[in-house]
Amino acid sequence: MFLEFVEGPLWYGSVVIFLIGVAIRLIEVFAKGTRPDFAAARGLGWPGAMRTLVSRSWTAKGFTKGATFHLVAGYLFHIGLFVLLLFAAPHVVFIEERILGFGWTPAPHWLFILAAELAFAGLMLLWLRRAMHPVLRRISTFDDHAGAILTFVVMLTGCMALLMSHDSLRAIHMLTVCLLLIYFPFSRLMHAFTFVISRSYTGAAMARKGVRA
Amino acid sequence: MVAVQTEHDFERGIAVLSQQIDAKVAAYFSSCVHCGLCAEACLFYTETGDARYTPIYKVEPMRRLWQREHTFWGRLGKALGFGRDLTEEDFANWQEMTYDSCTLCGRCSMVCPVGNDIAYMIRRQREAFAASGYSPEGLQAASTRALEIGSPMGLTLKALEAQIVHVERATGLTVPLDVQGADYMALLSSMEVINFPEYIESLVRIFDAAGVSWTLSRKAFEATNSGIQIGDSNIARELVGRVVDAAEGLGVKYVISPECGHAFTAIRWDGPNLIGRPYRFGVVHILELLDQLRVGGRLQTEGLDDRRLTYHDPCQIARRGGVLNQPRNLLRMVAPDYPDMADTGRMNWCCGGGGGVSANEGAEALRLQAFKRKKRQLEALGVDTLVTACANCRIVIEEGLEHYEMDIQVAGLTELLAEHLVTKPGPSPE
Ligand code: SF4
Ligand code: SF4
Numbered sequence: 197m198f199l200e201f202v203e204g205p206l207w208y209g210s211v212v213i214f215l216i217g218v219a220i221r222l223i224e225v226f227a228k229g230t231r232p233d234f235a236a237a238r239g240l241g242w243p244g245a246m247r248t249l250v251s252r253s254w255t256a257k258g259f260t261k262g263a264t265f266h267l268v269a270g271y272l273f274h275i276g277l278f279v280l281l282l283f284a285a286p287h288v289v290f291i292e293e294r295i296l297g298f299g300w301t302p303a304p305h306w307l308f309i310l311a312a313e314l315a316f317a318g319l320m321l322l323w324l325r326r327a328m329h330p331v332l333r334r335i336s337t338f339d340d341h342a343g344a345i346l347t348f349v350v351m352l353t354g355c356m357a358l359l360m361s362h363d364s365l366r367a368i369h370m371l372t373v374c375l376l377l378i379y380f381p382f383s384r385l386m387h388a389f390t391f392v393i394s395r396s397y398t399g400a401a402m403a404r405k406g407v408r409a
Numbered sequence: 410m411v412a413v414q415t416e417h418d419f420e421r422g423i424a425v426l427s428q429q430i431d432a433k434v435a436a437y438f439s440s441c442v443h444c445g446l447c448a449e450a451c452l453f454y455t456e457t458g459d460a461r462y463t464p465i466y467k468v469e470p471m472r473r474l475w476q477r478e479h480t481f482w483g484r485l486g487k488a489l490g491f492g493r494d495l496t497e498e499d500f501a502n503w504q505e506m507t508y509d510s511c512t513l514c515g516r517c518s519m520v521c522p523v524g525n526d527i528a529y530m531i532r533r534q535r536e537a538f539a540a541s542g543y544s545p546e547g548l549q550a551a552s553t554r555a556l557e558i559g560s561p562m563g564l565t566l567k568a569l570e571a572q573i574v575h576v577e578r579a580t581g582l583t584v585p586l587d588v589q590g591a592d593y594m595a596l597l598s599s600m601e602v603i604n605f606p607e608y609i610e611s612l613v614r615i616f617d618a619a620g621v622s623w624t625l626s627r628k629a630f631e632a633t634n635s636g637i638q639i640g641d642s643n644i645a646r647e648l649v650g651r652v653v654d655a656a657e658g659l660g661v662k663y664v665i666s667p668e669c670g671h672a673f674t675a676i677r678w679d680g681p682n683l684i685g686r687p688y689r690f691g692v693v694h695i696l697e698l699l700d701q702l703r704v705g706g707r708l709q710t711e712g713l714d715d716r717r718l719t720y721h722d723p724c725q726i727a728r729r730g731g732v733l734n735q736p737r738n739l740l741r742m743v744a745p746d747y748p749d750m751a752d753t754g755r756m757n758w759c760c761g762g763g764g765g766v767s768a769n770e771g772a773e774a775l776r777l778q779a780f781k782r783k784k785r786q787l788e789a790l791g792v793d794t795l796v797t798a799c800a801n802c803r804i805v806i807e808e809g810l811e812h813y814e815m816d817i818q819v820a821g822l823t824e825l826l827a828e829h830l831v832t833k834p835g836p837s838p839e
Pocket of ligand 2: 450451452464467510513515517518527528759
């Protein structure tokens with residue numbers, strides 16, 4: 197009954213809130229507009245936008261030392277998370293049956309376990325850093341912690357649901373997923389979309405000045 | 410009538426801060442994951458270890474206003490009575506963070522994993538702080554002098570003309586003034602005229618040797634722009650407008666930005682946007698022009714400099730201005746094997762005095778602390794001479810070297826080239 201509710205109305209409601217919320221956030225950004233640039237450019241902006249979109253996935257030359265911990269933990273978390281999200285067997289089935297109408301080969305069990313370990317390790321390392329590093333303690337807000345905790349709980353319940361294949365665990369996992377979807381547009385998790393805009397704006401502006409960013 | 414805001418006007422500050430939140434700023438705040446990496450790129454954090462100097466934290470007032478007034482969630486929270494509005498106290502507390510601890514060097518903007526241009530955000534926040542009178546007295550005074558006298562250091566046309574007489578005596582050449590239809594109109598920074606008149610001499614000698622058609626303008630000789638530093642676009646527009654009027658009045662093809670970082674940003678990149686249209690002339694930095702002359706065979710040098718030297722990239726010329734290879738090409742004419750610092754070019758470390766920090770007396774102790782980064786860079790190379798291309802960097806570095814009792818000479822690149830100039834160049838390869 198509860199499972200039907202979370203997989204039915206709650207799921208659809210959450211997806212609608214997620215989609216509308218993300219759209220509102222993106223419209224809020226673009227509606228503000230940017231100032232026209234009348235300065236004679238050294239080069240086109242868009243190739244710079246494309247370059248920065250890619251280049252910021254790595255650290256700047258000479259900056260690796262200060263960023264290694266974050267880079268490693270960040271990649272562990274994001275790679276693990278995306279493998280779980282897109283290749284965990286129940287997710288593939290769910291995507292095929294409920295979203296896209298087609299699926300793909302799911303990850304074998306060992307890969308699922310590995311991805312889960314990477315994601316948990318990465319998230320916990322990032323979180324530890326947030327809790328301990330003076331800079332992060334200074335700049336972190338409730339939102340940063342809430343987003344991390346919610347993601348952690350979603351991953352934990354997901355793993356438990358998969359490993360124990362129990363309906364009530366699956367329902368709890370779906371419930372947390374719905375909460376995450378509802379929370380997402382109003383939070384810092386929006387970076388998953390807006391980083392594309394930020395990198396592009398900066399890359400384009402710098403390219404117009406003739407600087408690789 | 411444009412004037413500097415010296416009285417505190419918090420309401421105005423909030424209104425202006427809100428206007429500064431454009432799509433870029435909104436995207437940047439939406440994207441920031443509070444990873445703190447920008448701190449590692451900022452010399453005010455690395456040299457003090459004080460987490461308050463984390464770049465993105467410097468725009469905390471703007472972030473709070475954005476969240477509260479420019480996001481659905483924030484507006485809802487406000488309507489329901491949650492959270493609190495920015496207060497006058499917040500502005501007072503953040504003045505130091507907005508001005509003293511940021512040179513607008515843009516190094517943080519190069520490392521942010523989500524691509525935020527934090528220097529751009531700080532520049533925008535300065536608009537609000539300047540508009541509300543929460544800006545350093547030193548910058549207010551410099552801006553007032555720039556508006557009233559035409560120079561942030563109070564340099565008058567008369568003083569410049571006196572300096573020109575000296576230059577003409579020393580070089581035996583004429584300094585062209587108000588020449589209608591010249592190819593180039595050169596700008597100067599007051600600091601060059603007052604502290605480094607050798608720069609003008611060098612310019613005169615190099616241009617004579619290279620056969621450059623150029624002029625100075627009596628109406629607008631000052632390139633620096635306090636409006637950009639304090640963050641007041643009205644002042645910046647007024648100051649840029651004077652240069653534009655003079656250049657378009659003389660009908661020159663190009664305006665030459667002097668060896669001054671923020672002057673280049675002001676006239677080359679911000680100016681057209683301030684006046685709201687493209688110029689009817691081009692803008693070149695002096696190093697760009699010299700490199701063009703080098704390539705065309707019109708700038709020739711003789712002899713080598715046997716000092717152990719390196720080059721300091723002024724942030725606004727290099728990282729924020731795109732003049733990266735030209736100074737290196739030029740310096741190699743007289744020092745072919747000079748070593749660059751480890752972090753250089755687009756990742757250079759600031760001298761600590763840009764963005765108006767050097768004009769801000771209250772920031773002096775912090776600036777000298779931040780200089781420790783440049784000190785370590787120089788010590789690592791073991792050089793005895795530092796060449797640069799910005800009068801402000803030069804003064805700041807000289808003060809830093811003196812403070813830390815370091816025996817290193819500082820030289821301007823244009824002057825260095827003039828010292829080695831071949832005055833009768835061979836035929837142009839063109
Ligand atoms: S580096 Fe970028 S994402 Fe990280 S805290 Fe600074 S501004 Fe935010
Ligand atoms: S622009 Fe430079 S000085 Fe300002 S916060 Fe960024 S790194 Fe620090």
